Amino acid sequence: MGIVNYTYNRSTSGGEIITHLINASDGEGLHFDGAASTQIDIPTVPDLGTKFSFEFIVQADSWGDSKYICDFGTGGRFSFAAWGDTSYNLAVYDNGFRSFGVKVLDDLKVHHLVMTVDGTAAILYDNGNQVGTVTLGQTPNIDNCTDAAIGSYISGTTGNFDGTIYRARFWNKTLSQAEVTASYEN
Numbered sequence: 001m002g003i004v005n006y007t008y009n010r011s012t013s014g015g016e017i018i019t020h021l022i023n024a025s026d027g028e029g030l031h032f033d034g035a036a037s038t039q040i041d042i043p044t045v046p047d048l049g050t051k052f053s054f055e056f057i058v059q060a061d062s063w064g065d066s067k068y069i070c071d072f073g074t075g076g077r078f079s080f081a082a083w084g085d086t087s088y089n090l091a092v093y094d095n096g097f098r099s100f101g102v103k104v105l106d107d108l109k110v111h112h113l114v115m116t117v118d119g120t121a122a123i124l125y126d127n128g129n130q131v132g133t134v135t136l137g138q139t140p141n142i143d144n145c146t147d148a149a150i151g152s153y154i155s156g157t158t159g160n161f162d163g164t165i166y167r168a169r170f171w172n173k174t175l176s177q178a179e180v181t182a183s184y185e186n
Contacts, residue, residue: 032151034062034162039152045072045145046170050119052142053175054080055183058113060163063106064088067161069113070168073154076144080115081159090132092122094140100124100132110166112184118174128184130177 032038056069066088068081079093086099088106092115104111104126114125119139124132150168153159175183 029057029164029166030151031164032161034065034160036152036158036160037156038160039156040150041156042148042150045142045148046172048140048142048170048172050140050142051117051172051174052140053114053116053171053173055167055169055171056080056113057110057166058105058163059110059166060105060108060161062162063103063108065162066159067105068149068151068153068159069161069165070148070150071152071154071159072142072145072148074145074147076141078140078142078145079153083159090124092117092134092136095137098122098134098136100134102126102131104131105163108163114175114180114183116174116180125180125184128181 030040054070058069060067066081066083068079071079071081077093077095080090081093082088082090082103082105083097086097089099089101089103090105091097091099102124112127116123117136117140120136122134122136123130147154149156151161151165
């Protein structure tokens with residue numbers, strides 16, 4: 001499946017926490033084949049707080065099944081996924097799925113997704129453009145999570161992503177629109 005590089009930056013100004021998924025040295029990302037146990041396990045979850053952001057450069061190979069892009073669980077819960085209950089729209093899960101109302105990955109093209117959380121709401125950006133907002137059902141308890149996964153449900157047995165993730169980054173702050181734009185342009 002490739003090599004996973006983790007970079008930790010514990011900046012007191014709210015810096016980047018984890019960066020880059022690299023397949024060997026070619027920069028072609030990591031391919032997930034949709035099969036069970038093809039996730040990246042993050043056994044030590046970074047401290048993200050209640051205000052955080054996720055960035056993924058991703059391309060789905062298929063769409064229409066429930067897919068997890070990332071899942072933080074065990075002791076707390078927060079997920080970024082598409083689920084049947086949300087008509088396969090991208091959604092977050094806190095104490096229930098909350099749909100952004102858009103699929104975007106169903107065209108099977110490369111997308112730059114940024115999802116920001118300010119403690120009460122989540123905003124989804126696709127290729128630098130805001131495409132959806134949801135109100136959360138509770139303040140995120142992501143720091144209570146003792147395990148996380150990229151590319152599947154936390155157990156690795158369901159919701160397995162089918163496609164390539166070129167970049168995965170997490171921040172312990174809510175990115176501004178200008179920061180989302182700069183991330184997309186870079």
